[in-house]
Amino acid sequence: MIQRLFVSCLQSVLMIILAYFPTFSKTDLRVFLLSGQSNMVGAGLANELPAYLNKTFDSVLVYLASEGDDTSKIGRWLTLGPGFGNAALSMVPNPGPGFGLELSMGKTLADSMPETKFAFIKDAVSGSCLNHSSGWLPPSSGGTTGRLYTNMMQHIDDALSKIDTTRYTLSMAGFVWLQGESDAMNRVDALVYETNLTNLIKDIRKKFNTDDLPVIVPMIDVQSIWTYNSIIRSAEIAVCDKLVYADTLDTKGFETDGVHYTTNGVIRIGTIAAQRWISMKHRAHTRPILHSRSTSGSVQIDIFPANLHCRVTEERKRPFHVEIRNLQGREMLSQVMTGKEFYLPRPGCGVWIVSVNGVHNLITVP
Numbered sequence: 001m002i003q004r005l006f007v008s009c010l011q012s013v014l015m016i017i018l019a020y021f022p023t024f025s026k027t028d029l030r031v032f033l034l035s036g037q038s039n040m041v042g043a044g045l046a047n048e049l050p051a052y053l054n055k056t057f058d059s060v061l062v063y064l065a066s067e068g069d070d071t072s073k074i075g076r077w078l079t080l081g082p083g084f085g086n087a088a089l090s091m092v093p094n095p096g097p098g099f100g101l102e103l104s105m106g107k108t109l110a111d112s113m114p115e116t117k118f119a120f121i122k123d124a125v126s127g128s129c130l131n132h133s134s135g136w137l138p139p140s141s142g143g144t145t146g147r148l149y150t151n152m153m154q155h156i157d158d159a160l161s162k163i164d165t166t167r168y169t170l171s172m173a174g175f176v177w178l179q180g181e182s183d184a185m186n187r188v189d190a191l192v193y194e195t196n197l198t199n200l201i202k203d204i205r206k207k208f209n210t211d212d213l214p215v216i217v218p219m220i221d222v223q224s225i226w227t228y229n230s231i232i233r234s235a236e237i238a239v240c241d242k243l244v245y246a247d248t249l250d251t252k253g254f255e256t257d258g259v260h261y262t263t264n265g266v267i268r269i270g271t272i273a274a275q276r277w278i279s280m281k282h283r284a285h286t287r288p289i290l291h292s293r294s295t296s297g298s299v300q301i302d303i304f305p306a307n308l309h310c311r312v313t314e315e316r317k318r319p320f321h322v323e324i325r326n327l328q329g330r331e332m333l334s335q336v337m338t339g340k341e342f343y344l345p346r347p348g349c350g351v352w353i354v355s356v357n358g359v360h361n362l363i364t365v366p
Helices: 003-018 104-110 145-162 187-191 193-207 228-242 263-281
Strands: 027-036 057-064 075-082 117-124 167-177 214-216 247-249 294-295 299-304 309-314 320-326 330-335 339-345 350-356 359-365
Touching: 027 075, 027 145, 057 104, 075 104, 104 117, 104 263, 117 145, 145 193, 167 193, 167 263, 187 228, 193 214, 193 228, 214 228, 214 263, 214 309, 228 247, 247 263
Parallel strands: 027 117, 027 167, 057 117, 167 214, 214 247
Antiparallel strands: 057 075, 294 299, 299 309, 309 339, 320 330, 320 350, 350 359
């Protein structure tokens, strides 16, 4: 009787432990930001797609943040497939669902890295300008930060907050920017495009706490409607030449209706964008997304719970003496480090007291 009661109690305890400490491993999720104006929104038509693209792709998620022909998809993580563009941009009567470069880009990435799961945050707005306070003007360009840029920062936070981090380990993998046609219609806007695009990329990288986030810039077309397209195209090349892990994609000659890339043009852009990202050989170096920051005195600690990695910033000289204790006071780590990075003991979840050169920080990791 006592033995059966003991076994029953033991089983109950094990069930509680398993409920709070899952044994399964998390899935890596590579997150991309896709942004720009109408050609990023996408005027491709689903009814013109080849069979290999006219389907869903389970290993790729999409978060539609702003514009699309199905507004019910906005603000939700959904499986990639046709229907995340705006077919009305094609000016074709009764066009059906539309799509953008995300479709062929996702397909190419999924085929090339079948063991990996991807997530696209898509935030694009037709007719938008980089050099306007109503558009994407980044903070580093000075003046009033663009409304769309501000909205995008919130959309990114909203999207990431809706991902189940008990299932996924998040890493920021890349930024694809397809825009510039509006700025090409005004010489003043065109002449500052190089500065603004440089600042945009730097500010996006700062947002994700990495100075080498891979960036792909599909260049605008040479249509005469974009009066100063040569200035914009030169700016796009110049920016990617001077920044690390940034590359252009020349769309000259891709299929368009004179304003928007048509189905085949959209497919080509997405496919090549994925190939350019893969060719950077940067996949293994994507950075975990910053979870929290603890600051005490001159010591600042950035926490990346995906791999229990911490980075220390301190004004005083190294070496650092790092001491980690749990809330019960038990010492988990005590070491002198000459670098600025260390890892929390496993299991990493919980509350830790981290002392760096005697300065105490209270760190909570989910």
